[in-house]
Amino acid sequence: MELEDIRREYIKGGLRRKDLLNDPIDQFNLWLQQAIDAKMMDPTAMTVATVDETGQPYQRIVLLKHCDQDGFVFYTNLGSRKAQHVEHNAKVSLHFPWHNLERQVNIIGVAEKLSTVENMKYFASRPKESQIAALASKQSSRISARGVLEGKFLELKQKFAKGEIPVPSFWGGYRIRPTSIEFWQGGEHRLHDRFLYSHEENQWDIDRLAP
Template identity: 70%
Template sequence: MEIADLRREYLKGGLHRDELPNDPMDLFEKWLRQACDAKLPDPTAMSVATVDANGQPFQRMVLLKHYDANGFVFYTNLGSRKAQQIKQNNHVSLLFPWHTLERQVHITGVAEQLSPLDVVKYFHSRPKDSQIAAWVSQQSSRISARSMLESKFMEIKAKFANGEIPVPSFWGGYRIRFDSIEFWQGGAHRLHDRFLYQREGSLWHIDRLAP
């Protein structure tokens, strides 16, 4: 198979300067709603990129759980590799890869840990099995077999069978306070449309970028 020969045209439509709102969150909300309406698999999935102490970048997919003018929120194990890297360097980037719609949204900003109140509120809104799973996995740690996770899951499930599951002390979340958002729309002949919003005080400056 010659992967160098795999290509296609991007013909779903362009993005024009006069279509852009002053606030990038208005366009993000519109695009996210369209991704959900199109029934894309995991429309809220986003790649979170962090950097370790040696400057080595890492990426992983997480699920967006809330967004507003204050930022983008996700939850994780606070002992995970991403959490440890954020502790050392809280500058991160996010990427929403809506390939079917020929769109991407790239975000840069800084991560701040959520308050215990926010964490408790969200944790207890999760399905019970998801709450149990948060107790089971020491995320990013090495394990010898899947059976260890399954055994631990059943143990924790039995332990909390008759009561409320408390929030693990090692589980929490982050809000990414953003300072730039780039919207990418595929275009014919590889002439893609890219617009970059950058924060300037209380306003946003918009630039068109070459594809």
């Protein structure tokens, strides 16, 4: 089969303006809970897109760790490539692909660093192995072999076998404050339903977009 022949119909049902909540964060949390209830694999996985100093875009998948009226939160190594991009250009986009529900959510916003208290609170809630991995890995740096990383992990695991692991100074989180959020629902005959929430003058305006 040729790639251009691979297609399917979207039959999960449409999306109408009357179905939408007035606040996009409430609408997002509703869809996220439905993705969780549907037992989708990695429902909190999202693509984070950033741009480097030359204008080259990059994408990677991270996990959403919190969402409220202030924005969308994820954690990373503050020396990573994505963090370096944000330092230069705080405008980012997020994308949630919930294929089984024939839904997507696209978010455009501005990244800001979390406070030390927020970082410490979340780091302490992580499994110990995840804490050690954060300490062992200098994210995005070049390494000669996987064995180097595994050796560092084992060394730190022994070092902190009986003690608490300190929050690395190079580790923390970002909150993406949204300026627009688009909800996409697949429709028959490629007549998809798209609604865009735009933040204007301290309120959210809702527009239907052509598919």
